[in-house]
Amino acid sequence: MPTNGEHPVVHVLWINAGLSCDGDSVALTAAMQPSIEDIVLGVLPGLPKVVFHWPLIDYQNGEEFMEWFWMASRGQLEPFVLVVEGSIPNEQIKSEGYWTGFGNDPKTGQPVTVNEWLDKLAPYATAIVAAGTCATYGGIHAMEGNPTGAMGVPDYLGWSWKSKAGLPVVCVPGCPIQPDNLSETLLYLLNQVAGNAPMIPLDENLRPRWLFDLTVHEGCDRAGFYEQGQFTKEYGTVECLVKIGCWGPVVKCNVPKRGWMAGIGGCPNVGGICIGCTMPGFPDMFMPFMDEPPGAKISSRTVAIYGGLIRSLRSMTLHTVDKETKWRHRGPALTTGYRPTW
Amino acid sequence: MTMPSQGPSGKLVEMNWDPITRIVGSLGIYTKIDFEKRKVAECKSTSSIFRGYSVFMKGKDPRDSHFITSRICGICGDNHATCSCYTQNMAYGVKPPHLAEWIVNLGEAAEYMFDHNIFQENLVCVDFCEKMVKETNPGVWERAAKTEAPHAAEHGYRTIGDIMKAVNPIEGDFYREALMMSRLTREMFCLMEGRHVHPSTLYPGGVGTVATVQLFSDYTTRLMRYIDFLKRVVPLHDDLFDFFYQALPGYHEVGQRRILLGCWGSFQDPEVCNFRYADMTNWGRAMFVTPGIIVDGKLVTNDLVQINLGIRILLGSSYYSDWQTDEKFVTHDPLGNPVDGRHPWNQTTIPMPQKRDFDEKYSWVMSPRWYDGKNHLALDTGGGPIARLWSTALSGLVDIGYIKATGKSVVINLPRSASKPEARFEWKIPKWSNTIERDRARSYFQAYAAACALHFVDKALQELRAGRDKTWESFKVPKDAIGCGFTEAVRGVLSHHMVIRGGKIANYHPYPPTPWNASPRDSFGTPGPYEDAIQGQPIFEENPPDKFKGIDIMRTVRSFDPCLPCGVHIYAGGRVIEQVHSPFHFEEKQR
Numbered sequence A: 001m002p003t004n005g006e007h008p009v010v011h012v013l014w015i016n017a018g019l020s021c022d023g024d025s026v027a028l029t030a031a032m033q034p035s036i037e038d039i040v041l042g043v044l045p046g047l048p049k050v051v052f053h054w055p056l057i058d059y060q061n062g063e064e065f066m067e068w069f070w071m072a073s074r075g076q077l078e079p080f081v082l083v084v085e086g087s088i089p090n091e092q093i094k095s096e097g098y099w100t101g102f103g104n105d106p107k108t109g110q111p112v113t114v115n116e117w118l119d120k121l122a123p124y125a126t127a128i129v130a131a132g133t134c135a136t137y138g139g140i141h142a143m144e145g146n147p148t149g150a151m152g153v154p155d156y157l158g159w160s161w162k163s164k165a166g167l168p169v170v171c172v173p174g175c176p177i178q179p180d181n182l183s184e185t186l187l188y189l190l191n192q193v194a195g196n197a198p199m200i201p202l203d204e205n206l207r208p209r210w211l212f213d214l215t216v217h218e219g220c221d222r223a224g225f226y227e228q229g230q231f232t233k234e235y236g237t238v239e240c241l242v243k244i245g246c247w248g249p250v251v252k253c254n255v256p257k258r259g260w261m262a263g264i265g266g267c268p269n270v271g272g273i274c275i276g277c278t279m280p281g282f283p284d285m286f287m288p289f290m291d292e293p294p295g296a297k298i299s300s301r302t303v304a305i306y307g308g309l310i311r312s313l314r315s316m317t318l319h320t321v322d323k324e325t326k327w328r329h330r331g332p333a334l335t336t337g338y339r340p341t342w
Numbered sequence B: 001m002t003m004p005s006q007g008p009s010g011k012l013v014e015m016n017w018d019p020i021t022r023i024v025g026s027l028g029i030y031t032k033i034d035f036e037k038r039k040v041a042e043c044k045s046t047s048s049i050f051r052g053y054s055v056f057m058k059g060k061d062p063r064d065s066h067f068i069t070s071r072i073c074g075i076c077g078d079n080h081a082t083c084s085c086y087t088q089n090m091a092y093g094v095k096p097p098h099l100a101e102w103i104v105n106l107g108e109a110a111e112y113m114f115d116h117n118i119f120q121e122n123l124v125c126v127d128f129c130e131k132m133v134k135e136t137n138p139g140v141w142e143r144a145a146k147t148e149a150p151h152a153a154e155h156g157y158r159t160i161g162d163i164m165k166a167v168n169p170i171e172g173d174f175y176r177e178a179l180m181m182s183r184l185t186r187e188m189f190c191l192m193e194g195r196h197v198h199p200s201t202l203y204p205g206g207v208g209t210v211a212t213v214q215l216f217s218d219y220t221t222r223l224m225r226y227i228d229f230l231k232r233v234v235p236l237h238d239d240l241f242d243f244f245y246q247a248l249p250g251y252h253e254v255g256q257r258r259i260l261l262g263c264w265g266s267f268q269d270p271e272v273c274n275f276r277y278a279d280m281t282n283w284g285r286a287m288f289v290t291p292g293i294i295v296d297g298k299l300v301t302n303d304l305v306q307i308n309l310g311i312r313i314l315l316g317s318s319y320y321s322d323w324q325t326d327e328k329f330v331t332h333d334p335l336g337n338p339v340d341g342r343h344p345w346n347q348t349t350i351p352m353p354q355k356r357d358f359d360e361k362y363s364w365v366m367s368p369r370w371y372d373g374k375n376h377l378a379l380d381t382g383g384g385p386i387a388r389l390w391s392t393a394l395s396g397l398v399d400i401g402y403i404k405a406t407g408k409s410v411v412i413n414l415p416r417s418a419s420k421p422e423a424r425f426e427w428k429i430p431k432w433s434n435t436i437e438r439d440r441a442r443s444y445f446q447a448y449a450a451a452c453a454l455h456f457v458d459k460a461l462q463e464l465r466a467g468r469d470k471t472w473e474s475f476k477v478p479k480d481a482i483g484c485g486f487t488e489a490v491r492g493v494l495s496h497h498m499v500i501r502g503g504k505i506a507n508y509h510p511y512p513p514t515p516w517n518a519s520p521r522d523s524f525g526t527p528g529p530y531e532d533a534i535q536g537q538p539i540f541e542e543n544p545p546d547k548f549k550g551i552d553i554m555r556t557v558r559s560f561d562p563c564l565p566c567g568v569h570i571y572a573g574g575r576v577i578e579q580v581h582s583p584f585h586f587e588e589k590q591r
């Protein structure tokens, strides 16, 4: 095993072939705190040597590239962190073919499905990171009426799954992921693998606590308008967006506070409604996105006087949207509402 | 290792690369190579992911469509969101305030700058870097190290070899500088559209972006830093690419195919565009990148209505069941022209997962074609820039000071910046539609987008200073309506077609560039553009089959800027004499 001083080399194996848009890979190239160069060049103190096997920028191609995954599946790559991007389709709902493949099976010449890769790699991974809302909870491709039966990595592996090092699936949601939220979580895990950090603190939906504990609303710079009861009916103004579709009060996400890149951009802070893209209930429970969220009516009218009551009403809504829809599951039945033609 | 046995017309070695990295999405390449003739014998193209947008969008609120379709692509999702808003604007009959359109144009310009930059320097150029060239063509490397770079004064690298070193992955200083620039341009993007890559502030009717003086200052200061950088980028790539033509005579044949280019136009002019279908010919021609179809170097049409009516979706070798073409959603367009049953407005997507069989069905990608009245043309986008510049040049309509289309070329004027004086770049229509020219155009188009952005900032500030700071117009969703939108995704043509029935989406079909470029053989047996460009291309790599990296093939594939969240595989069929699963792990196998 290659080593760097006392620390082993940590391999990061990245599967971008879930049902995804690759937006989370692209997001990682945007991250600056830390950047991918910082991690690869090892410029942060205490960081172990890291080797990425990441389709988006890898020098290698084809089986030269895939060989790392095969080695890992035989237990010959140690330690490694597996990053999964994209939702996991249900390959059991049909008799032939594949929804998504990653490399080929040398025996059959057919694509190896992402599901098979998860089965092969999960037992050996020190940690699995689900990057982006598709991988964490199913996301957009798991919308009602979808034909693939898509689900998140924890739905596939089981919510109580633990890696051999005792880590649950680490979920970093976001559609796409906020760039620094991903690179920072990777940094934490690499430090944990190197023995520099204790167990990563995760909440009940397996999100890093320090990133996802607060709601959008709690970090929104328009909350002053909310408090003053100034709700816009039009896009493009500076006031609170709740009447035109902002779900900020019940969504866990740090984007309005952190901005999108270098503090720039975001959602409600820059005039975009929060559509709940980090949430297990995304997208169905937030659609139609441009309508006022149900429940916003009372809460925005009475906010000043009944702060405490509002908080408890809100936690009820939060409870609903913080749960996935019921059709994201394994098994031979497709329950999304789509009637298969195959 | 034994040499491949002798076939009737030479030795064919089957080779595949799956996945192809340094693109967006999962792409695999399956080739059969005639090492004696140093040519690729045959090639097929297939995709490995199905997600089913057109399926699950049915019955949803039409106002959700830009949020949903943005998620089709993780590097140019905003192009989808923009195209969807155009489509919705048409369907709802709403015209956004001018300022909103300038803001969208500024966001989209930043997207081109970001995406072409990161793709070119961090993904494509690795195929031209020191490390790679040493491994594939040591002779070329030796020559590069000795060849003076003609534009050294502009970009600061004395020899071609120095340029190649500068683009080595992560270690190269230009590689890292470009990656930093790709963040700066994404910040510009976020200023206008909120979040990269799925925007938060785009809506039908306009944008949620709050237009202030600060917004445009923040954008312009970054734009000028990027322009300073570009003044090195364009000459640097000219030097690098020209060197390949010199060092490897015949390199123009790599990735060359018949000139069959499509461009759907980009950047609306709010002074002309009202999003009404009936006026589409007019506002299409007013776009700041002119739409056009180019066949054998001639402009066939720049009329978006004609372009729209000619689109056909063929299934051919893809994993879908055909739909009933007689039950149409849209029989006639709003001008009264008949709409074909294979047009996206009338398409139904019916997935049929099955085993991959290269003699039958082998792809999740359908085959969009453009029907010229006689043939179903397999247009390509050349990765976007080459088709955009070619189309704009030929039409000769764009003339905004910063840019002038001359009929033969496009002239780009950039103002003085921190470390460089004013610069004038001229992109001239090339002799070939090939790998090198696709890549070269990508550098020039970054300058084009930056020059357009300067114009858009001027225009936006005029609006703001005149007190017209509204960025959104209200609308009602009609019970029944149709809409279409056309723009250029970063890597080429993008269209969205929507049908609304009973206030809900009855049909929605987006056609991004990758299906055009990556399509498999269609129902007439016509290969898709990747297949076509790779098939028959010469091989210049010096490595023998057991060490073969397929670099010339990789360069061709990447010249199209594959963006495959819908995954593509390329396979070379024909007589299989020897199968090599991997150029890295050579093994013999008879089939």
Ligand code: SF4
Residues within 6 Å of the ligand: A216, A217, A218, A220, A221, A222, A223, A224, A226, A239, A240, A241, A242, A246, A247, A248, A249, A268, A269, A274
């Ligand atoms: S815009 Fe959204 S997050 Fe911000 S204050 Fe209003 S409701 Fe809360």
Ligand code: SF4
Residues within 6 Å of the ligand: A174, A175, A216, A251, A252, A253, A254, A255, A256, A266, A267, A268, A273, A274, A275, A276, A277, A278, A279, B200
């Ligand atoms: S603020 Fe809302 S829409 Fe924006 S990133 Fe967070 S969860 Fe997603």
